């Protein structure tokens with residue numbers, strides 16, 4: 001019987017990808033593209049049906065590619081975990097959100113591990129990909145899997161390899177972004193690394209699962225802290241009557257030792273606003289307070305309040321109170337050119353606007369409906385639908401707030417028809433002749 005190592009070498013490894021979301025579907029497609037027989041497992045039957053019909057719901061996975069893999073028999077999806085008993089390797093790509101108090105919610109990882117446990121086979125490789133705090137693979141996944149009677153690192157292989165996918169990024173994808181891999185034992189690391197190399201990704205092995213887990217959190221904390229830094233300086237620049245965007249553009253001409261980050265309405269998505277808190281939560285177990293993380297979170301969260309303050313100030317300079325004003329929010333996805341609105345700063349901005357009495361509508365070419373509220377910021381849940389970006393809609397708004405700068409929107413047209421624009425992304429910088437009605441975050445208030 002051939003070993004896992006042999007099967008990796010001749011690409012006869014059968015792979016399962018558990019959780020077919022923004023991370024799992026591109027990974028499953030990448031394995032299928034590399035000629036591995038791949039099965040996606042998801043508890044969401046709608047996603048399973050879509051994959052089997054060759055329909056992609058993730059913009060980074062083109063329909064054509066998915067359909068080709070499904071037709072060739074290299075990719076299928078199911079909600080039945082029994083397939084785990086038939087594969088050689090399984091990758092866990094389930095969500096790792098936090099709760100209302102920003103404590104890690106590992107219930108999805110636990111559920112997936114418990115579903116694998118009764119089907120676990122000797123010689124299998126299990127790789128956790130979900131972003132989480134250092135220790136999760138060994139403290140949560142390993143004990144659950146070992147309840148099967150099989151021992152990790154001896155009877156089966158266990159590793160952690162973080163996902164670094166950047167939705168919407170055309171240059172770096174699941175195929176070419178280097179993968180960091182840390183196994184429970186050197187053999188676990190080698191097998192996971194070899195398999196990922198065969199999938200096509202460059203691999204950087206590290207000495208442990210915990211080093212791999214911390215690597216991902218370092219990357220996301222680095223972003224959170226640097227975004228907080230420019231947000232803080234942008235607020236200062238507003239008071240000093242300096243255009244901070246011009247300052248970042250100037251600083252980035254330095255060819256070494258500087259990397260540009262830009263201010264904005266806050267951070268969103270499934271990574272930057274969440275992952276650092278996984279680390280600060282875990283740090284407390286070690287009598288350690290990760291103050292940079294908490295401070296960055298505080299500064300970045302305050303930006304949504306600042307945006308609402310800018311809207312309120314801009315409106316009052318136009319003789320209009322925020323209460324009763326009609327506000328059109330442009331863009332609710334958490335960043336440009338994607339359809340993912342999870343934890344978007346727009347959510348809090350809209351909740352704060354509503355709780356201060358504004359009437360709010362939104363337009364987002366990628367997000368047809370959006371739900372806010374049902375929390376301490378706005379008790380009532382409010383379902384919203386994207387309105388068309390007509391001249392009438394723009395003109396009827398007392399203020400248009402650009403929260404996400406999708407490239408497909410014509411911002412000159414927006415400014416031309418709007419009465420007042422609050423721009424949190426500097427997307428109107430190139431629009432001239434309307435200075436008196438544009439308020440840019442991080443720039444002097446010209447009104």
Ligand SMILES: NC(=O)c1ccc[n+]([C@@H]2O[C@H](COP(=O)([O-])OP(=O)(O)OC[C@H]3O[C@@H](n4cnc5c(N)ncnc54)[C@H](O)[C@@H]3O)[C@@H](O)[C@H]2O)c1
Pocket residue numbers: 018019020021022023024041042043044047093094095096108111112129130131132163164165166167270271
């Ligand atoms: N989205 C990103 O850009 C990104 C980037 C890097 C890392 N990550 C991390 O990757 C992980 C997954 O994120 P995502 O954005 O793909 O989430 P997602 O919500 O898009 O997808 C997760 C999928 O898992 C499925 N699922 C939940 N419980 C399951 C279970 N018990 N068994 C099988 N399927 C189950 C869900 O139905 C969903 O389809 C998270 O830890 C996230 O932090 C995300």
